[in-house]
Amino acid sequence: MRIAIVDSGIDVGHKRLKDCACSGVSLRCDGENELTLTNEYGDSLGHGTACASLVHKVDPQAEIVAVKIFHCDLSAKEGLLSESIRWCLDNDINIINLSLGIQTDSPSQALIGLLEEAFEKNVVVVSAAHNDLRLECYPAHFHTVFGVTWGKVDHHRLYGYLPGSPIEFIAKGTIQRVAWKDGGYSILSGTSMACAYFTGITAGVLRQSPSMSVRELRSHLIGNADATIRALQLGSNIQGAFPRIISGDLDKAGRRLFRQGEKMDWLGNLALFPASEKEMSGFVEFPGYCTQKIAKYIDYPRNMKMPHQNGRGKSASIKIYDKMLDTADCGDFDTMVLGYFYDQLFEANIRFGNDLLDVCMKAQKNLYVYDSRLKAHIECLNGDVEPLFRLYMPEVSSRLHDRVMQFRHLPKVRVPVMAVMGTSNRQGKFTAQLRLKYILKREGYKVGHVSTEPQGELFGADFSFPYGYNGTVSIGREKWSMFLRTLLKGVQEYNDPHIILTGTQGMTVPRVRNQAPLGNECDSLEFMYGVQPDALVCAINPQDPIELVVNVCQAARIFCGAKPLFFIMTPWMRDYMRASNGRRISRHRYLNKDEMAEKMDHFQEELQKPVIDIMDVNNDGLILDAIQDFFS
Numbered sequence: 001m002r003i004a005i006v007d008s009g010i011d012v013g014h015k016r017l018k019d020c021a022c023s024g025v026s027l028r029c030d031g032e033n034e035l036t037l038t039n040e041y042g043d044s045l046g047h048g049t050a051c052a053s054l055v056h057k058v059d060p061q062a063e064i065v066a067v068k069i070f071h072c073d074l075s076a077k078e079g080l081l082s083e084s085i086r087w088c089l090d091n092d093i094n095i096i097n098l099s100l101g102i103q104t105d106s107p108s109q110a111l112i113g114l115l116e117e118a119f120e121k122n123v124v125v126v127s128a129a130h131n132d133l134r135l136e137c138y139p140a141h142f143h144t145v146f147g148v149t150w151g152k153v154d155h156h157r158l159y160g161y162l163p164g165s166p167i168e169f170i171a172k173g174t175i176q177r178v179a180w181k182d183g184g185y186s187i188l189s190g191t192s193m194a195c196a197y198f199t200g201i202t203a204g205v206l207r208q209s210p211s212m213s214v215r216e217l218r219s220h221l222i223g224n225a226d227a228t229i230r231a232l233q234l235g236s237n238i239q240g241a242f243p244r245i246i247s248g249d250l251d252k253a254g255r256r257l258f259r260q261g262e263k264m265d266w267l268g269n270l271a272l273f274p275a276s277e278k279e280m281s282g283f284v285e286f287p288g289y290c291t292q293k294i295a296k297y298i299d300y301p302r303n304m305k306m307p308h309q310n311g312r313g314k315s316a317s318i319k320i321y322d323k324m325l326d327t328a329d330c331g332d333f334d335t336m337v338l339g340y341f342y343d344q345l346f347e348a349n350i351r352f353g354n355d356l357l358d359v360c361m362k363a364q365k366n367l368y369v370y371d372s373r374l375k376a377h378i379e380c381l382n383g384d385v386e387p388l389f390r391l392y393m394p395e396v397s398s399r400l401h402d403r404v405m406q407f408r409h410l411p412k413v414r415v416p417v418m419a420v421m422g423t424s425n426r427q428g429k430f431t432a433q434l435r436l437k438y439i440l441k442r443e444g445y446k447v448g449h450v451s452t453e454p455q456g457e458l459f460g461a462d463f464s465f466p467y468g469y470n471g472t473v474s475i476g477r478e479k480w481s482m483f484l485r486t487l488l489k490g491v492q493e494y495n496d497p498h499i500i501l502t503g504t505q506g507m508t509v510p511r512v513r514n515q516a517p518l519g520n521e522c523d524s525l526e527f528m529y530g531v532q533p534d535a536l537v538c539a540i541n542p543q544d545p546i547e548l549v550v551n552v553c554q555a556a557r558i559f560c561g562a563k564p565l566f567f568i569m570t571p572w573m574r575d576y577m578r579a580s581n582g583r584r585i586s587r588h589r590y591l592n593k594d595e596m597a598e599k600m601d602h603f604q605e606e607l608q609k610p611v612i613d614i615m616d617v618n619n620d621g622l623i624l625d626a627i628q629d630f631f632s
Helices: 047-058 078-090 109-120 191-208 212-225 247-256 278-285 347-362 372-382 396-405 429-442 477-495 523-531 546-560 593-607 618-629
Strands: 003-006 020-028 035-038 062-068 097-098 123-126 146-151 169-174 176-179 184-186 272-273 294-298 335-338 366-369 417-422 445-452 499-505 535-538 563-569 573-579 583-591
Touching: 003 047, 003 078, 003 184, 020 078, 047 062, 047 176, 078 097, 078 109, 097 191, 109 123, 123 191, 146 191, 169 191, 176 347, 191 212, 247 396, 247 477, 278 294, 278 429, 335 347, 335 573, 347 372, 366 372, 396 477, 417 429, 417 523, 417 546, 429 445, 429 499, 429 535, 429 618, 445 477, 477 499, 477 523, 523 546, 535 546, 535 618, 546 563, 546 593, 563 593, 563 618, 573 593
Parallel strands: 003 062, 003 097, 020 062, 097 123, 123 146, 146 169, 272 294, 272 335, 335 366, 417 499, 417 535, 445 499, 535 563
Antiparallel strands: 020 035, 176 184, 573 583
C-alpha cells in the first residue's frame, strides 16, 4: 500500500516514523512555471511530518511517499498541486492524502480532470475540509474525493459520517500532540489531522479488500461509520438530503440538467390549451421558434377574444379548436401543454379545461403544465398509481436546487450575459428574447438561454426559472443568487455558448414611490444580481416617464454593472378614464405607425440610445451591430 502525503515533506529520522518505509520527491515551479523534480523531501515546516506520523499510527504497514510542494510556507499554487497529483497517478500511488485545500468557488479544470482520472483509476483521494466548515474548500468538496472534517473522536480508528453534506466524513481532529520537524513535537488540532487519520483508516479497509473500487469503498465507509460521532462544526450546506453524484455519473447528470435537448427528449408533437392565454402568445405568433411541432391550438368555446390575433392587425395562419376532443382526436400529438385555465372566472371555461384534462389522461398523453395547483390536482387524481404518461412542470424545488449546486465547482461564467428587463409587465420581454436569439443564431452564434417563463423550455431554453405569475420557484430568495450563478456555470460548461440570454419578469423598480404592496420588483432585482448580466435590453412603454426608465437602468448598473445596449418599445399604451362609479380604469390602445415613430424619437433623444420596435425585421442589423460592438 503506497500512500502519498502531498505536503511539506517528511522528517524520516523522527522516532514516530522509525519503523516506517518512507520515500519521496520534491516538486517546485520557478518564476516561469517550469517544473523541477528532485529527490530531496526533508521537512523544514513540520506539517507533512505530522500528517505522515498519523497515517503511520493507524496503518503502520503502509509505505509513505512524501510529495513535497510546500517549501517556504504552507502555500503553493494550484498548478503545483495539480502537478503533484499527476505525479501520484503516474507512480503507482494507491491513496493520496491532501491535508490542504483551496478556498474558491471555481477550481481549475486541470484539477477537476485529474481528480476524475484518479477516480477512474481507483486511486483514492482523501482531502481536508476548511477548518471553518461553512467555507467551501477544494479538493475536499469534489464528488470524486473523500472530504474530511474534524470532530471529537475517542479513538483514532473511529470515524463518523455526515449525511446530506458535501463533506462526508468525520475523524479525530481535536487538540493532540503530533510529530514535528527536527525530531520535535507540536500541539495541533483541525481538519489536517482528521484527514491523515482517515487516510490511515481507508488504507486499512483497502488492505482487507484490495480489489474494492472507490465507489464500493465509499459505500463501505458510510455503512460502517459510527453514528454517535458528531462534527465540531456545522457547514452551511448541511441541510436536508444532498445526493452526491460520483465521477462519470456527474457528467451524465450535468448533460441531463443543462442540455435542453437531453432533458426534454421525451417531447414530441404538442397541443396547446388555452391558446388565448398570454403565456401561449409566443406559440401563436412564432410557432417556428418552438422546438416541437404544434399539432393543435385549443381554446375555450366561449371566448369573446380572437386568440389568433396578435394585436398588430396580423393573424397567424393557425386553426383554433374550440370543441371538446375525444381520444380519437389525440392521435396527432403526444404532449398537451396546459396553462392557467383554473384562473378563469367563467365556470364553463373551467369545466372545459377539466374535461380536456380527463380526455388527455385517458389517452395517456404527456402533460406539460405551468400551474403548481394543476400539477397537484393531477397527482391527486392518480393517487398511488404510477401514471402511464409523463407529468412535467418547470420548477425550481429544493431537490433541484441541491442537484444543481453539485456543479458549483465549475469555472466562473466567462461568456457574455445579456438580459431583457423592463419598466412594467406585458411588454413582450420573452418575445424579445426569442427575437434576439433568432437574430444571433441566424448569424451563427450559439445562444444559451435561461428563461423566467414556464414555456421557456418549449422554445429551446436550457433552463427555466419561473418566478413570475403563479411562480414555481420554491427555494428561498436567499438561495437565488448562488443557485443562478451555478446554473449559468452549468449552461456554459455543457452547452459551450457564445452568449447567454435571459430576462426578468414584470417591473424592476416601483413605478410609484411608497407603493404598497410591491409587486415582484425585489424578485427581479434578486434575479438580476444572480445572473449578473453584462448588458441589458430595456423594454419601455410609450407613456413611461423618462425618470422611471433611467431608474431601471441605474438599478441594473448598481446591482450588476450592466449597461443598456438599446431600448425596445411596445406598440401600445394605456388610456385611463373614469368609470360611472368613479373608479379609474385603463384600456390598452395600439399606436399607429406615426404615433409610434413620434414616441420612439422622443425617447431616443432623451436617452441617447436607439429606441426600436424589436419586431421590425428592418432593425435586425442594428440589433446585431449593437451586440457585437459591445462585446467585441
